[in-house]
Amino acid sequence: MWLRNGQMETIDIQIKDPIVRNKVDGLIEDLKHGNILGSYQLAKNTVEVLLHMISKEELANVKKLISVIREQGQRLMSAQPSETVVGNMVYRVLKIIRDECRAIDETAEEQSQESIQKSSTAPGDDVSNKDILSLKKLLLAEGDVDISDKSISSLKAPIIDAVNELLVELDTSQENISAQALEHIHSNEVIMTAGQSHTVEAFFKKAAKKRTFKVIVVECAPFYQGQKMATNLASAGINTTLITDSAVFAMMARVNKVIIGTHTVMANGGLKAINGCHAIALAAKYHSVPLVVCAPMYKLSPKYLCSCDQVAFNKFASPEDVMSFSEGEILSKAQIYNPIFDYVPPELVTLYIFNIGGNAPSYVYRLLSELYDTEDQEL
Amino acid sequence: MAGIKKPKGEEFKKEDILQAVVIADSFDKKFIPVTNLKPRALLPLANIPLLEYTLKKANWLAPSSPVSITTVVSEDCLSVGDALRDISAKSLISNDFILVNGDTVANVKLKPIIEEHKARRLKDKQVMMTMLFKKAPPLHMIRQQQDDIILAVKSADSRLLRYDKPGNKKKFKLPLLRYDLMDTGISICSPHIPELFTDNFDYQTKDDFVKGILINEEIMSNKMYIHVLDNEYAARVSNISMYHAISKDILARWVFPIVPDGSIADVNSCRYSYGRHNIYLHKTVTLARYSCNNVKLDGAYIWDNVHIDNGCQLTFCLVDDDVHLMNNVKVQRRCVIAAKVVVGENQTLSPGCRLTAQPPSDDKINTTPDTDVVGEDGHGWVYLRHIDRDDEDVYDLEEEMCRMKIDSDEEDDDKETDSEMMFLEEVISTLQKAVMVKTDWDNVVLEVNSVKHAYGIQIKEVNQLLTKAVISLPLKSESSQESVDYLKQLTSECCKDNSAMQKVVVKVIHQLYEDDILSEDVILSWHGAQLDDEEVDAINIRKRV
Numbered sequence: 001m002w003l004r005n006g007q008m009e010t011i012d013i014q015i016k017d018p019i020v021r022n023k024v025d026g027l028i029e030d031l032k033h034g035n036i037l038g039s040y041q042l043a044k045n046t047v048e049v050l051l052h053m054i055s056k057e058e059l060a061n062v063k064k065l066i067s068v069i070r071e072q073g074q075r076l077m078s079a080q081p082s083e084t085v086v087g088n089m090v091y092r093v094l095k096i097i098r099d100e101c102r103a104i105d106e107t108a109e110e111q112s113q114e115s116i117q118k119s120s121t122a123p124g125d126d127v128s129n130k131d132i133l134s135l136k137k138l139l140l141a142e143g144d145v146d147i148s149d150k151s152i153s154s155l156k157a158p159i160i161d162a163v164n165e166l167l168v169e170l171d172t173s174q175e176n177i178s179a180q181a182l183e184h185i186h187s188n189e190v191i192m193t194a195g196q197s198h199t200v201e202a203f204f205k206k207a208a209k210k211r212t213f214k215v216i217v218v219e220c221a222p223f224y225q226g227q228k229m230a231t232n233l234a235s236a237g238i239n240t241t242l243i244t245d246s247a248v249f250a251m252m253a254r255v256n257k258v259i260i261g262t263h264t265v266m267a268n269g270g271l272k273a274i275n276g277c278h279a280i281a282l283a284a285k286y287h288s289v290p291l292v293v294c295a296p297m298y299k300l301s302p303k304y305l306c307s308c309d310q311v312a313f314n315k316f317a318s319p320e321d322v323m324s325f326s327e328g329e330i331l332s333k334a335q336i337y338n339p340i341f342d343y344v345p346p347e348l349v350t351l352y353i354f355n356i357g358g359n360a361p362s363y364v365y366r367l368l369s370e371l372y373d374t375e376d377q378e379l
Numbered sequence: 380m381a382g383i384k385k386p387k388g389e390e391f392k393k394e395d396i397l398q399a400v401v402i403a404d405s406f407d408k409k410f411i412p413v414t415n416l417k418p419r420a421l422l423p424l425a426n427i428p429l430l431e432y433t434l435k436k437a438n439w440l441a442p443s444s445p446v447s448i449t450t451v452v453s454e455d456c457l458s459v460g461d462a463l464r465d466i467s468a469k470s471l472i473s474n475d476f477i478l479v480n481g482d483t484v485a486n487v488k489l490k491p492i493i494e495e496h497k498a499r500r501l502k503d504k505q506v507m508m509t510m511l512f513k514k515a516p517p518l519h520m521i522r523q524q525q526d527d528i529i530l531a532v533k534s535a536d537s538r539l540l541r542y543d544k545p546g547n548k549k550k551f552k553l554p555l556l557r558y559d560l561m562d563t564g565i566s567i568c569s570p571h572i573p574e575l576f577t578d579n580f581d582y583q584t585k586d587d588f589v590k591g592i593l594i595n596e597e598i599m600s601n602k603m604y605i606h607v608l609d610n611e612y613a614a615r616v617s618n619i620s621m622y623h624a625i626s627k628d629i630l631a632r633w634v635f636p637i638v639p640d641g642s643i644a645d646v647n648s649c650r651y652s653y654g655r656h657n658i659y660l661h662k663t664v665t666l667a668r669y670s671c672n673n674v675k676l677d678g679a680y681i682w683d684n685v686h687i688d689n690g691c692q693l694t695f696c697l698v699d700d701d702v703h704l705m706n707n708v709k710v711q712r713r714c715v716i717a718a719k720v721v722v723g724e725n726q727t728l729s730p731g732c733r734l735t736a737q738p739p740s741d742d743k744i745n746t747t748p749d750t751d752v753v754g755e756d757g758h759g760w761v762y763l764r765h766i767d768r769d770d771e772d773v774y775d776l777e778e779e780m781c782r783m784k785i786d787s788d789e790e791d792d793d794k795e796t797d798s799e800m801m802f803l804e805e806v807i808s809t810l811q812k813a814v815m816v817k818t819d820w821d822n823v824v825l826e827v828n829s830v831k832h833a834y835g836i837q838i839k840e841v842n843q844l845l846t847k848a849v850i851s852l853p854l855k856s857e858s859s860q861e862s863v864d865y866l867k868q869l870t871s872e873c874c875k876d877n878s879a880m881q882k883v884v885v886k887v888i889h890q891l892y893e894d895d896i897l898s899e900d901v902i903l904s905w906h907g908a909q910l911d912d913e914e915v916d917a918i919n920i921r922k923r924v
Contacts, residue, residue: 034636318635320610325633326514
């Protein structure tokens with residue numbers, strides 16, 4: 001559908017408003033240099049920039065708006081391909097725009113139907129008119145042809161409202177996830193977690209208000225986010241134990257539940273999480289310990305993993321953390337890698353805790369179809 | 380040679396503008412003949428011009444960039460000193476500034492360092508400069524022979540007390556000496572520095588300046604500080620071996636996030652995907668399984684639009700834009716081929732060869748290409764370089780080390796030589812000791828000199844005696860292996876010179892054998908061991924023996 005439109009006419013996809021352009025460029029620079037930390041901030045900044053674009057840009061119709069957002073979204077996504085959240089937010093905003101178009105379309109249709117009903121005198125005609133309309137709708141595949149020519153003026157307000165709702169959803173997601181803490185953490189349980197995740201931290205802190213439990217934190221070398229996490233949890237009064245990555249299997253036998261955060265939930269229900277998570281998941285499987293993943297909805301990505309060498313799946317940081325540059329001679333003789341992420345296949349995950357409630361990995365595809373429009377699968 | 384400097388101001392607070400001086404010219408000829416057509420700052424490193432690495436952080440090309448860049452062109456600049464004097468004359472600097480070379484590759488966050496520098500300046504107005512160093516112990520890939528420095532640093536506040544190139548035989552007795560640091564070429568300077576350069580016309584380089592400041596420290600009470608980078612990377616592409624080392628570091632992701640698939644890449648034009656074993660592919664590249672026609676590339680740097688035909692072999696070399704290598708060309712180690720050179724079929728370029736497409740300027744009559752090097756259908760000239768010790772580039776450290784040994788041998792032969800028995804004996808024992816303990820040749824030279832003074836011997840006689848000492852050295856050695864080694868050394872030295880010498884050597888060896896000084900098996904094992912030696916002369920000698 002899109003390709004056909006694109007070929008038919010070249011659309012001006014440059015941003016005209018200088019302030020918006022600066023914002024987009026600024027976000028791209030921040031993404032490139034990794035200035036923004038945390039998926040939540042990334043998601044929020046992206047949505048805010050897109051909201052700006054929608055409200056400030058003067059565009060003739062919705063088709064242009066969509067093409068501008070697609071183009072700029074692509075730029076944002078390729079600035080830091082491993083940050084899937086940016087892409088997720090672009091898809092979400094596109095879905096919102098399309099949905100609003102359809103909603104308007106439907107109300108218009110209903111109105112026209114009503115007017116037809118009013119004007120028509122014979123009941124037989126009325127039925128045939130209705131049939132024709134619904135048939136037309138079926139044929140036109142969700143009425144996409146109509147979207148393109150819609151004037152933006154009537155749509156702007158509802159779209160902005162819906163995007164603002166998305167922002168609210170982002171704000172409240174962590175809270176919504178931690179609200180479910182008491183259902184999953186019971187008294188005197190031993191829970192293992194890995195690395196640092198703000199969502200999981202809030203989850204534990206919430207549970208600790210009512211229940212007493214033990215947390216074992218895996219430190220996650222070479223970045224040692226786990227150490228930070230352990231400090232935070234301990235200072236919140238939670239009984240915390242810090243272990244090395246190699247001790248995971250040994251400790252798993254006494255663990256009741258593994259609760260981890262993730263960087264991304266892939267389309268098949270697998271995880272792109274901090275490195276070491278696959279080993280933890282396998283150990284949990286071996287000991288039949290449930291693996292629970294706390295993930296806000298904005299981490300749900302429509303992308304599949306085809307191979308672990310896939311472009312932009314993993315990120316390789318400077319080997320400095322593994323071995324110091326001043327080590328000297330050995331550096332020219334050895335190859336040192338420092339990958340950041342790990343892929344955890346969906347069969348190792350027991351349960352996802354989203355901000356809308358708990359779901360099994362097999363249900364992820366359904367959520368995807370609710371969140372993203374099929375037309376925007378490839379930008 | 381024009382020096383282009385780009386001071387850029389970056390606004391932190393309204394009244395506090397940060398300025399930086401980027402010196403785009405390198406003021407040396409390390410990359411010649413490639414730099415004949417293209418300034419060094421624009422040479423591509425991992426497909427991105429060097430200057431980009433320096434300016435990229437500022438995002439200077441974007442219209443929204445908070446940085447303004449002024450280009451200053453000064454035609455009569457011949458050194459860093461001239462450039463800074465020019466800046467001082469134009470009074471462009473009003474605040475603390477960053478002085479950086481256009482060929483620097485770094486992922487350093489300067490802000491905390493600048494703040495540290497400013498805090499120091501608040502306490503003490505005489506603080507002149509904070510220099511940035513990277514820890515790189517001897518033998519490190521990135522450490523260069525000519526950049527060797529010894530620093531004396533006050534450990535409490537990292538104040539720089541001494542700055543010396545080794546080779547000076549002074550002995551230090553200072554609290555903290557550091558020999559494991561490498562100058563990154565980045566320094567944060569106080570606004571008085573351009574003025575100081577103006578006041579002292581003899582300062583040519585930053586080294587001069589630093590030494591000058593430190594020598595006059597007691598009079599002027601100007602102080603220098605250093606900052607050692609821990610986790611961050613910074614280095615200068617100061618010569619071809621550094622180009623090689625830094626390229627490798629970028630590919631091995633030491634400079635993260637400045638990697639080909641990361642932030643340095645321009646989003647719109649080039650994108651690389653990163654695969655296992657540090658392989659980067661442009662997104663438009665598809666590789667067939669058997670796509671190479673016997674072309675062998677090993678550590679080769681190939682720039683834009685290079686045409687390589689079937690059967691070529693390239694080893695550790697640099698190939699500039701638009702070069703055409705025809706079938707079965709062999710390019711050996713350390714070759715540099717400048718833009719637009721064509722090398723004809725079946726040619727082999729000897730190691731260290733530098734080719735240029737421009738005829739040498741000094742003889743304009745000779746406009747036919749050097750066909751013996753580039754072949755009948757080739758186009759290009761061998762670039763003749765001034766024989767200057769400092770100018771010598773060596774590709775990797777291993778070779779550098781070998782060279783050092785050879786150099787020092789020659790040096791000894793030059794200076795060695797001459798009259799009284801005592802002196803001779805003294806020298807022989809010194810040399811023997813030196814060989815045994817593997818002392819630095821500099822020290823040996825020093826010792827020989829002091830012995831010379833002690834016995835009051837003329838320089839002419841010193842020469843004679845030293846030669847004698849060197850030749851008689853193997854005679855005194857007990858083990859046969861040592862004799863073999865000396866024999867090797869002797870022949871390889873002699874055969875370099877002339878054929879007359881070769882005849883003499885044969886006779887000498889024969890005489891030595893007759894006198895039972897050299898045993899038969901020593902000569903035989905020498906003969907066998909040296910087969911790998913390429914020198915034809917050496918083979919000749921062996922035949923005659």
